Amino acid sequence: MSWSDAYATARDAAKPLAAELSPVVAATGRVLATAVRCERPVPAFDNAAMDGYAVAGDGPWAVRGRVLAGSAVDGGLAPGTAVEIATGALLPDGAEAVLPYEDCRVEDDLVIGVIGARRHIRRAGDALxxxxxxxxxxxxxxxxxxxxxxxxGAEQVLAQRPPTVTMLVTGDEVITAGSPGPGQVRDTFTGLVTAITDRAGGRLVTSQRLPDDPAALTAALAAAVTDVIVVSGSSSAGAADHLHRLLGEATATWLVRGVACRPGHPQALAVLPDGRFVVSLPGNPYAGLVAALTLLEPLVAALAGRPPASLPTATVTGPVKLMPGGVRIVPVGPDGDLAAAGPVGLHAAAAAGSLAVLPADWADGDPAVTLVVP
Structure with a gap:
């Protein structure tokens, strides 16, 4: 499948998950299923817009007390009286203006000044x-x-449920902590998948390391109760690569099975009979990053209810070996200069900040689609 078709397939594979009521702050990062409207006036009450004195009638005004923000008002103001008042404090009934400190003076508990054109009062509902x-x-x-x-005044909102993700990191050589010994490597996938999932509006629930054992992978796939299961490694046709066979035995439906791109060719997307999606990432860290940006991010965004967004493009310059019949995906800096990724490439991608998707007919100086790395 072409890279653009693979990306579009993942983007269009799922409908938004059901909406649910959520406390407003907890809904941050989620998509609104219905509009949010004002439920009480803003401001909710008449209040002072400046520190100074709230006054009623003509001056000079006799000071009758003080009102701070958050405190109750003891009665209203009679003509010729004033209260010292703080910005945001509830305005007493009868107050006609607030004289800022700098526009008046106090002598013998009398406020002396002139009410100007600005009354320095915020009325209830002035803003909303x-x-x-x-x-x-x-x-x-x-x-x-x-x-x-x-x-x-909106305490709750109706928002799309965030999709949940399980991360299964396969490989006898992978460790999750400490310094790798001979033949070992650190898990680089969990952090990347967590960041990409978060950015797309989802939530990584758990990450589990598995040996190269088909029984262990079968059990982990069955036990995962999330909307999406991400599997790193086990994606090709080697002796330790079991995922494709297991998904076939589970009668999964393949949506993407191999993409015409370098790196990241073995990536895949399938859906199990119960509706759970499985995203297969190549075990090479840089190829896995490419696959996560190609398949995982648009899939999770669709489940989260985020509207499809056009991928950014940028003018790209520099030498690169293109892929006949496919796309080459290479780190590109903010100035559009290509960087050599090498066989692993995470350091180059981290330094560059973006990846350029270069088709076979791309020429130096042409624009290209870019993917922002997490």
Whole structure:
């Protein structure tokens, strides 16, 4: 399958998961299933816009007390009286203006000054009235949207359920902690898959290391109760590669089975009869990163209800060996210069920040699709 078709297949393979009510802050990063609207006026009450004195009637005004933010007001203001007041504090009934400290003076408990054109009062509902749109359906809840919703009285929102992901790291040679011994390598996949899953609106539930044993992989696939199962390694046709055979025995439906790209050719996407998706990543770390950006990220984003987004493009320059009949995926820096990835390539990808997807007919200086590394 071509790289662009593989990406589109993963993007279009799933529908958003069911929506559920969620506390506003907990919904940060999730997609709104329905619009969020103002439920109470903003501000919720008349309050002072400046530190100073709230006054009623004509001056000078006799000071009758002090009102701080969060405190209750003891009665209203009669004409000719004032209370010292803090910004944001509840305005007493009868107050007609707030005289900022810098615009008045106090002598013998009398406030002396002139009410100007600006009254320095924020009236209830000046910013928002009930029913005003805070954020439409389909928006990702950001921290600012969550704060605005809380300010407007919305304690809960209806948001798409975030897809859950299980990570199965296969390989007798893989260790999860400590310094690798002879023939061993550290697990580099769990962190990458966690970051890509988070960025797409999902949640990695668990990561498990498995030996190159088909029985162990069969059991782990059966035990995973998440929406998506990611398997690193076991993706090719070697003696230790069992995933494709096991998925066939489980009567999984193949959506992608090999992609015309270098690196990352053995990547695959399948769906089990019960609806769980399986993303197969090559065991090579750089190829696995390419596959996760190609298949995992658009799949999780679709499950999370995020609207499809066009991939960015950039002008790319530099020498590269292209792949006839497919695409070469190479690290590219912010200035568009290509970097040699080498057989593993994570260091080059980390330094560059993006990957350029170069088709066989690409020429130096042409634009290309780019993938942002996590």
């Amino acid at each position: 009235c009930p029913g005003t749109l805070i954020a439409p359906a389909g928006r990702v809840v950001t921290a600012t949207i969550a704060a605005a919703a809380l300010q407007a």
